[in-house]
Amino acid sequence: MKILITGSSGMLGTALCQELADAYEIIGLDVREAQGSGLKGLTVPAGRQVKCDITDQAEVARAICEISPDLVIHTAAYTDVDGCETCPDKTYQINAAGARNVALACQKCEAAAVYISTDFVFNGRKAQPYIEQDKPHPLNTYGKSKLQGERHFSSLLVKYFIIRSSWLFGRFGKNFVDTILKLVKEGKELKVVNDQVGSPTYSKDLAKAIGNLIETSSYGYFHISNGGSCSWYEFARVILKCAHLKDVKVRPITSEELNRPATRKSAASERPRMSILDNTHYIQTVGKPLRPWPDALREYLEEVKIR
Template identity: 40%
Template sequence: MRLLITGSNGQLGAQLKKILQAQKSELGEIDNSYSDLEVKYLSHSDFDITNLKEVTDYITSFKPYAIINCAAYTNVDKCETDMDAAFKVNSLGPRNLAIVAEKVNAKLLHVSTDYVFNGQGNIPFKEYDIPHPVSVYGKTKLLGEQYVKENCTRYFIVRTAWLYGYYGKNFVYTIMKAGKEKGHLDVVDDQRGNPTNAEDLAYHILKILLTEEYGIYHCTGKGECTWYDFAREIITLSGINCTVTPTTSDNLARAAKRPAFSSLDNMMLRSTVGDEMRDWKEALKCFIENLEKKSKDNI
């Protein structure tokens, strides 16, 4: 079986690589269907998803069973000014992959975001709720979803949120570093969502990919919190001597508007392959314990 993963140097792509090479994750063994596997891990420098000819030539030659698209332009604020680049990566890239996936009869799993919703309300968004993004990032990601649905019949769209993992930059690493350096942090308390461990997300993506259960999925950690709650839990679990104070989004000068409430409900996951996503606090605790263990092992 051949598998192609784009964005392989990012948090999720790197986590998928780790699981596939180990044949297991923190949540358990992966399906033995992946034991006989040829995988192409492609970063931006290897493979430009915004170039239809390049995508066509590569994929028609490799002929994968499935494609996992982790590539994205994720700098939410920069998207507001670098709109062409965001559009190419977040919208045209998925379109190109969908066109060629259909041509070679490959499954396409495209990773999307909670930012496709407007952030209004207080009930977690379900897969059937109508998206209404409020930022360029969210708009380009939603268009990417639409292009996938229009151009590919064997697709999975997996929306996630507040992702952190062992590789690359993320909120957990940022808070730990800033907490150690500053001793005091102000963190917004008026945005609610679901912190998601990349290990959990990667495991579920690999479960979904082997099925014929096509459609849109929400896949986030269980439970919700504010960024302030998230930061305070990170500091507590890390044992860092730092105080965390709540503030409001209005006190931060940011180019892009963030959804005030973007909690997702994993309804499709529960109804198909099963929802084994951990509670966000449990998953974060395990993540930080693993970081501490790795740190000690390297001493």
């Protein structure tokens, strides 16, 4: 099976390229060069990555149809949640129109598809973890644009997986774990929100889970995250503990105190307060859950040699 991975230089895209390379023929597609070039086993092999901007409809159709993959995993996106609030045109162009371009190309060359979505399609006002049938109600521009992307895939294609995940950390991408460790190194005061709860997810574990799921051909919507949940503040404390930095002080704050563009008072730019994803459908389909997030975190810290 030939698999094309969009966003192959990003955090999840890189993990997917690594995870699936032994079992499938992998071709990457990204607007930029692969990260980690020259590092053993970390990227798509030379000549197996296509440089392409998904906002260019003709170019995407040409690239994907020329490659003619059996499956396209669409991870490419504009993922800076605060940036999305300040640049909504760019956001919709990449996350909604870009996703439509990829879905149209899949339709044209009859490829099955995986669309990677987010917990941010929900408003966070539910008391229990979100199931796939819950009605999406995104609060911010990023979530709205990603929901539009979902809808393009579900309306244009028959063979599609829509996978929602949350709070990704891993190599080759901006992530919370690295940010916390960097702030400690710089001696900055740590203030972390304690009123948003979700499930941190290791990009490597999500890539493995996607590999398991595509084997089943059980198309549809799936929620996939590492086990357990926490607030960003609790996440920070466990990061510090696992990195042997438990004496470093971290102060819990509210989203209002943080006052980022994506957390300001206007309803259009909030972040969900509770976005735990119920993984039951995935577990029933594949047979086992992802490991608890603290175990995944420890492996990540080992990988980046922090422990």
